[in-house]
Amino acid sequence: MSFIRLALCVAGVYSMFLLWAVSQERLSVPFASIDGGRDKFKSAIFIGTCQSALSSVSAFLYILLRRKPGQSFMETLGLEHAPELQTNGQANGHTKHPEKPSSRFSRSHLLWRYLQCSVFITLAAPFGFAALSYISYPAMVLGKSCKLVPVMLMNLLLYRRRFAPHKYLVVVMVTIGITIFMGLGDSKHGGSSKAKNALPPNANLIGLTYLLINLALDGATNSTQDEIFARHKVTGQQMMLWINIFCTILTTVLATLPLPYIPVLRPTPAGSELAVALEFIRTHPSIKIPLLQFAVTGAMGQLFIFETLQHFGSLTLVTVTLTRKMFTMLLSVVVYNHKLNAGQWLGAGVVFAGISVEALVKRKDVHVKRVIQEKEVAKIKSL
Numbered sequence: 001m002s003f004i005r006l007a008l009c010v011a012g013v014y015s016m017f018l019l020w021a022v023s024q025e026r027l028s029v030p031f032a033s034i035d036g037g038r039d040k041f042k043s044a045i046f047i048g049t050c051q052s053a054l055s056s057v058s059a060f061l062y063i064l065l066r067r068k069p070g071q072s073f074m075e076t077l078g079l080e081h082a083p084e085l086q087t088n089g090q091a092n093g094h095t096k097h098p099e100k101p102s103s104r105f106s107r108s109h110l111l112w113r114y115l116q117c118s119v120f121i122t123l124a125a126p127f128g129f130a131a132l133s134y135i136s137y138p139a140m141v142l143g144k145s146c147k148l149v150p151v152m153l154m155n156l157l158l159y160r161r162r163f164a165p166h167k168y169l170v171v172v173m174v175t176i177g178i179t180i181f182m183g184l185g186d187s188k189h190g191g192s193s194k195a196k197n198a199l200p201p202n203a204n205l206i207g208l209t210y211l212l213i214n215l216a217l218d219g220a221t222n223s224t225q226d227e228i229f230a231r232h233k234v235t236g237q238q239m240m241l242w243i244n245i246f247c248t249i250l251t252t253v254l255a256t257l258p259l260p261y262i263p264v265l266r267p268t269p270a271g272s273e274l275a276v277a278l279e280f281i282r283t284h285p286s287i288k289i290p291l292l293q294f295a296v297t298g299a300m301g302q303l304f305i306f307e308t309l310q311h312f313g314s315l316t317l318v319t320v321t322l323t324r325k326m327f328t329m330l331l332s333v334v335v336y337n338h339k340l341n342a343g344q345w346l347g348a349g350v351v352f353a354g355i356s357v358e359a360l361v362k363r364k365d366v367h368v369k370r371v372i373q374e375k376e377v378a379k380i381k382s383l
Helices: 001-026 044-065 106-133 135-147 148-159 163-183 193-199 203-231 234-257 273-283 286-336 342-382
Strands: none
Touching: 001 286, 044 106, 044 163, 044 234, 044 286, 106 203, 106 234, 135 286, 148 163, 148 203, 203 234, 203 273, 203 286, 234 286, 273 286
16 A cells, blocks of 8 residues: 555656646746737746645645544644544553643644745745756756755754664665766757856856755755654645645735845845736736646645655655656657767666665565554454
């Protein structure tokens, strides 16, 4: 059952985010206006608002459909825990005592953690978008491919969480494999010389700085999500609901307030970013379809993302998203007849070897846990 769930999660993440990537690329190029001109849509905050709002709705509908009979509304939203009964000693004739409420659960602490994740996500997106103005897309993909490293570092630094030795091996193998794949690729399509000459001399340093900030915030987000799952009894969809609600509130406030120009965080002219975005949509109607596709596929993809996060943890999730990028490249090879050199095939092999280590160890752990559970059941029955 665990393998089937993982396979469904991987299939959902791959399919939704492949379509999401297509619409994202479309949103990054100029759109034709009603007066014949062509302009780029610069409001990343508005795009994030559209996706987080639709993600909130999809998560809410999902948890309502999966609502258990007799469950209160607050329990459905993950803001209240149902009392549980302690069953130890029942077969020996001992009285069954109610289990004490967990002192680890705190609604205010839980909502604070959700808000913390939302702030990290809201701040990370503009830095990732800004980095693309200074470094090439392959360099961006290479940097994002090393996301496994900040996830583990943030878990270690923020929450003192330790991992099994094989997790570190998987991180190293996947990161090295994708680095080899990207580093030995053909870089002759990295951009025109005219575009490169327009960049400042320290463009790589600026882009790398933005990318490192983006990765650090991503790592803080994933590690905080792991902390929520470890401390609070919530589902992935409940987390998705509240994080996207807070993201929608934050981005709506940022887009509505007449803020001044702020590098990276507020690249549009002073004033209301929401008004600028709506005016752009009115004068560039061709943006509506890709914007809707971006929001819908992103919302559906997040359902699979949080399902994976809940049952398999952030490292497995990052591994899935990284390999999705690898499969995107491989799909491009098949569809567009690109050629991979021997070094790139070596990098792909290292990545898949790392994934195989994770899968084999996880399967062994599941088998060991199942044997222990069967022994415990047999012991209780013998009593």
